[in-house]
Amino acid sequence: MKKVVVLGGGVGGTIVANIVSRRLKKDANVTLVDKSGKHIYQPGFVYVAFGDEQIHNIIRDEGSLLNKDCKLIIKEATKIDPKDRKVVLDDGQSLDYDYLVIATGSRIVPEEVKGLKEGAHHFYDAEAAEKLRQALIAFAGGKVVVGVGGVPYKCPPAPAEAACQLDYYFKKRGIRDKVQIEFLSPLPRVFPLEAVNPFVTKIFEEKEVAYHTFFNVDYVDPEAKKVYSLEGESVDYDLLILVPPHRGAKVIEESGLGDRGGWIPTDKYTLQAKGFDDVYVVGDATDIPISKAGATAHYEAKIAANNIITQITGAGSLKHYDGKVRCFCDAGFKKGISLSFDYTHPPKPPSNLSLSAYLGKVILNKMYWLTIPSGRF
Ligand SMILES: Cc1cc2nc3c(=O)[nH]c(=O)nc-3n(C[C@H](O)[C@H](O)[C@H](O)COP(=O)(O)OP(=O)(O)OC[C@H]3O[C@@H](n4cnc5c(N)ncnc54)[C@H](O)[C@@H]3O)c2cc1C
Secondary structure, three states, rough: EEEEEEEEOOHHHHHHHHHHHHHOOOOEEEEEEEOOOEEOOOOHHHHHHHOOOOHHEEEEEEHOOOOEEEEEEEEOOOEEEEOOOOOEEEOOEEOOEEEEEOOOOOEOOHHHHHHHHOOOOOOOHHHHHHHHHHHHHHOOEEEEEEEEEEOOOOOOOHHHHHHHHHHHHHHHHHHHHHHHEEEEOOOOOOOOOOHHHHHHHHHHHHEEEEEEOOOOEEEEEEOEEEEEOOOEEEEOOOOOEEEOOOOEEHHHHOOOOOOOOOOOOOOOOOOOOOOOOOOOOOHEEOOOOOOOHHHHHHHHHHHHHHHHHHHHHHHOOOOOOOOOEEEEEEEOOEEEEEEEEEEOOOOOOOOOOOOOHHHHHHHHHHHHHHOOOOOOO
């Protein structure tokens, strides 16, 4: 029996663990290690912030999503030693492996921007999304500034989606005429995907969302209610929403496996950690210059699972990840956009916001638990 150890019970790790343990019942022991034992559907944070979802609906026990042949250990991995093929856990226990899958995602580091914790809201974890919901309820008028506090960050369209949701939220409350919305982008454009940027810029203009590009956040002054950029500019706010900077998991940094941001150098086609044929990396943890998104983790996980099975059994053939990503963005008013792209095909800009793209997002939000983690879809 080969030993397959998966680190991280988010989208990517859960899919790999389920596919490999289901397909290799007799050939592999699969163990998934997750530090919290909870699986979070993170796109739901946006809906929590705007009062359309509750936290308990977007979190499940990881054990309920794993098939019975996969062992779950609820502990934090503190050291990965790929030369000795060993992972050390927070209680000192160590796990040997034949194949390792690193799917430890990303972590937010708000403390890296001075004043961000005190002066800004965000919706990148459960507690912050709930606090933002309360702040929005209490907000009766003024200037809301929404932007990005550092790159890379997961779900690149999420801040623009939030700007559109703010417009929708305040219109529903009947106070849109009392609220100015301004969007800050570190890029020379409002939307990260260049091909879709003209379309999103037009939507912002229609929704009267002002925008400020090339604004790389330096620090926030909570007293003065101002956010400053590295470019030497400042913007006033009454309510500030800033996506915090992200880094790879601590265990990656502490094992010396990451680059400066804690992202693991990964072959963009085979998904193997560079220099280690028996270590696969999926999802946010990679350094692949592609969207850090659940959709990315989903497609990568299927390729990594296939290749581990092929390496163990010798049957089938190794596959390459082609950079496929598909995502839905909810622009409010029951309209949205759907984007598909890969390494060689940029996304095609839609001609209009559509009901079908909005429904795509709603269906995914509802069906996620029954479909994606199992790895069957
Ligand atoms: C507000 C928001 C909106 C989003 N919207 C979308 C969207 O619409 N579409 C989309 O595709 N994506 C979206 N995403 C991004 C998506 O949620 C992530 O990209 C995706 O979850 C990454 O999957 P992953 O498996 O790499 O990591 P995760 O799902 O984050 O899972 C990582 C797991 O690893 C565990 N872990 C970390 N370190 C250790 C350790 N040392 N030991 C053991 N366990 C560890 C964690 O506990 C966690 O369970 C959104 C994210 C946010 C925050």
